[in-house]
Amino acid sequence: xRNVGVLLVLPLGVEAVHRFLKRKDASDLARGxxxxxLAAGGxxxxxxxxxxxxxxxxxxxxxxxNWQREPTFPLVTLYQGTQEAFRFIGVYPGGYHLLDWLxxxxxxxxxxxxVMRARPAYxxxxxxxxLAPLFYAFQPRPFMSVPRFLLPLFPLVWAVAxxxxxRKGVHEAYLAVSATLLGVMLVLFVNWYxxx
Numbered sequence: 432x433r434n435v436g437v438l439l440v441l442p443l444g445v446e447a448v449h450r451f452l453k454r455k456d457a458s459d460l461a462r463g464x465x466x467x468x469l470a471a472g473g474x475x476x477x478x479x480x481x482x483x484x485x486x487x488x489x490x491x492x493x494x495x496x497n498w499q500r501e502p503t504f505p506l507v508t509l510y511q512g513t514q515e516a517f518r519f520i521g522v523y524p525g526g527y528h529l530l531d532w533l534x535x536x537x538x539x540x541x542x543x544x545x546v547m548r549a550r551p552a553y554x555x556x557x558x559x560x561x562l563a564p565l566f567y568a569f570q571p572r573p574f575m576s577v578p579r580f581l582l583p584l585f586p587l588v589w590a591v592a593x594x595x596x597x598r599k600g601v602h603e604a605y606l607a608v609s610a611t612l613l614g615v616m617l618v619l620f621v622n623w624y625x626x627x
Contacts (some may be wrong), residue, residue, distance in 0.1 A: 443467035
């Protein structure tokens with residue numbers, strides 16, 4: 432029912448087409464596209480729930496306005512996020528901007544690897560899931576919540592794994608840095624800092 436959950440329709444549809452191109456079975460394509468479309472069932476069910484209980488199927492969209500996110504072209508979000516990351520270094524709350532940037536930019540580099548090397552369905556899943564939060568930015572903190580949206584993007588981990596596997600000591604260094612940053616983020620989160 433997450434608002435980005437409906438995006439699963441795209442990679443599943445791409446997978447159905449990819450499979451069709453290999454097997455040339457039209458019934459297989461139709462079945463795959465139907466199953467892909469069913470991924471929107473959670474979102475549709477949620478909108479029906481809103482209509483029945485609140486009398487407004489658009490209520491979830493209207494409530495999103497409370498988060499003060501505005502439609503923004505993703506490249507503009509990247510530019511503004513980069514600008515904000517380095518504008519307030521050493522000044523509260525500038526650290527949040529830099530922290531977000533330090534997570535988002537390497538994820539974008541990993542996403543490029545996914546697009547070039549992974550199966551098309553995984554590429555579409557990764558790109559669509561990355562673009563969604565970049566299309567609706569909170570202007571004072573453009574990358575806010577993007578790190579949270581990156582968590583389920585498992586193909587990004589593949590990129591890091593392949594990169595670390597081919598270089599001596601990189602895997603161990605990555606684990607050490609990752610574990611340390613996890614500890615830092617845990618401490619910040621449990622102390623109510625806005626690192627989501």
